[in-house]
Amino acid sequence: xxLVESGGGLAQPxxxxxxxxxxxxxxxxxxxxxxxxxxxxxxxxxxxNINSGGGTTSYADSVKGRFTISRDNAKNxxxxxxxxxxxxxxxxxYCVKGLTIxxxxxxxxxxxxxxxxxxxxxx
Numbered sequence: 001x002x003l004v005e006s007g008g009g010l011a012q013p014x015x016x017x018x019x020x021x022x023x024x025x026x027x028x029x030x031x032x033x034x035x036x037x038x039x040x041x042x043x044x045x046x047x048x049n050i051n052s053g054g055g056t057t058s059y060a061d062s063v064k065g066r067f068t069i070s071r072d073n074a075k076n077x078x079x080x081x082x083x084x085x086x087x088x089x090x091x092x093x094y095c096v097k098g099l100t101i102x103x104x105x106x107x108x109x110x111x112x113x114x115x116x117x118x119x120x121x122x123x
Contacts (some may be wrong), residue, residue: 001023001024001025001026001097001112002023002024002025003021003022003023003095003096003097003112003113003114004021004022004114004115005019005020005021005093005094005095005114005115005116005117006019006020006021006022006117007019007020007117008093008117008118008119008120009118009119009120010120010121010122011085011119011120011121012085012121012122012123013085013086013087013121013122013123014084014085015085015121016081016082016083016084016085017082017085017119018079018080018081018082019035019079019080019082019093019095019117019119020077020078020079021033021035021077021078021079021095021114022076022077023076023077023078023095023097024076026097026112028071028073028076029052029053029073029076030052031052031097031098032049032050032051032052033049033050033071033078033095033096033097034046034047034048034049034050034095034096034097034099035047035048035069035078035080035093035094035095035096036093036094036096036099036106036113037089037091037092037093037094037119038091038092038094038116039088039090039091040090040091042091043105043106044094044105044106044108045060045062045091045106046060046099046101046106047059047060047063047067047080047093048060048063048067048069048080049069049099050069050070050071050078052073053073054070054071054073057069062088063082063089066082066083066084066085067080067081067082067083068080068081068083069081078095080093082119085119085121086121087121087122088121089119089121090119090120090121090122091118091119092116092117092118092119093116093117093118093119094113094114094116095113095114096111096112096113096114097111097112097113098110098111098112099111
């Protein structure tokens with residue numbers, strides 16, 4: 001399994017970024033996928049899920065209405081469109097296959113994770 005995130009960078013508050021995650025080594029179209037982030041000095045925070053077909057999505061309250069998860073199964077690629085960015089969105093963003101959350105805690109030792117892409121929101 002290989003997951004490679006891209007698209008991070010520096011954005012101003014109120015700005016937008018689109019993250020991509022190129023997947024390989026497994027049948028992408030049969031797996032639900034997730035985005036998780038880790039802000040400096042903090043634990044992992046679940047951001048969003050999408051089912052295998054792309055028809056069902058869910059979001060953390062902190063990003064609902066601002067972020068949109070999507071996927072292109074023909075291209076084996078997962079996306080996260082981030083609008084109305086806030087400084088508190090600053091984090092390392094990970095693409096995850098097989099995300100596990102136990103007792104409200106994201107388990108870094110389960111599933112397959114990319115290397116992450118840094119998003120910094122600052123004026």
